Amino acid sequence: MKAIFKLSMFIMVSILLTGCLYPQEKKKENQIPYEDQIQSVQLAVDTFQESSGGLLPIKNKDMDTPMYLKYPIDFLKLTPQYLSSSPGNAYESGGIYQYVLIDVETKPTVKVIDLRIAEKIREIKTRMKVQGYPPYKETIAKNIYSIDYSKIGYKTEPYVVSPYTNNNLPLVITSTGEIYVDYSSDLFISLQENDHNFSPGDDIRQILSNHSPIVPAYSLPYTIDENNEPVYME
Incomplete structure (x- = not known):
């Protein structure tokens, strides 16, 4: 009975925190990664790097x-000298996107993370804390499992909406209890639709961010098998 009460309290707190975290989330302009916003941040980053000697x-x-x-953009370093303000869809402005850099060693490129995915993972982890141990279900790959949601109070399986296909994506759990999004279906589609030269052993997640302003955050590394299909990297 105490466990049920604790679970209920965690769920209520999680819902309240989610509502507070994105107070402007319903504003349409805060939910779309507009290309012009990303380009303005890219210009600011490039100018900052040039004027700071490579920083x-x-x-x-x-x-x-x-x-x-690994490389979230610090808008306090860009505003107001290089950028008038952080974009309206950025987390710092009440939006749902975290602006980040990728390829920092070669050509620093501005991309975004959909923070609604982080919220769903946080919600599941909150319930797991009440359970006290990871709710493993079936083995998917080495040290990767599906989640037995019934053990942590779900009546239906939660999912995240793909930022690439709008399909519903499942989540998986590792042997260390970490939760990740399963991007297998998105990767399969992208491999079929886009030219690439991947070989087994290559991390293929970049094919998603190469064709989208959004990076596949909260994901495990994937490669391809002999059939050119996505598999978890050993």
Whole structure:
């Protein structure tokens, strides 16, 4: 009975926090990664880097931070000298996107992360804390499992909406209890629709961000098998 009460309280708090986190989320302009907004930030980043002797306007992260989360843009370093204000769809302005840099060693490129995905993962983790241990279900790949949502109070399986196809994507859990989005179906479609020269062993996630302003954050590395289909990287 106490566990049920704790779970209910966690869910209520999570819902309240979600509502507070994105107070302007319903504004249409804050939900779309407009190309002109990204280009204006790209120009500001390029100008900052040139004037600072190669430095980038990013927040410091640990070295082991996943690559798509590793270089968040620090708008305090860009405004107002290089940019009048952070874009309306940026988290800092009440939007749902985190602006980040990829390819920082070669050509720093501005992309965005859909933070609604992070919120869904946070919601599931909140319920897992009440459970006390990871709700593993079936083995999908080595150290990767589907999630038994019934053990953490869900009546239907949650999902995230793909920023690439608008399809519903499942989530998976690792042997360490971390939760990730399963982008397999998106990757399969992108591999079929776009030219590429990937070989088994290559991380193929870049094919998604190459054709979209959004990066596949909260994902595990994928490669291709002998049939040119996406599989989790060993």
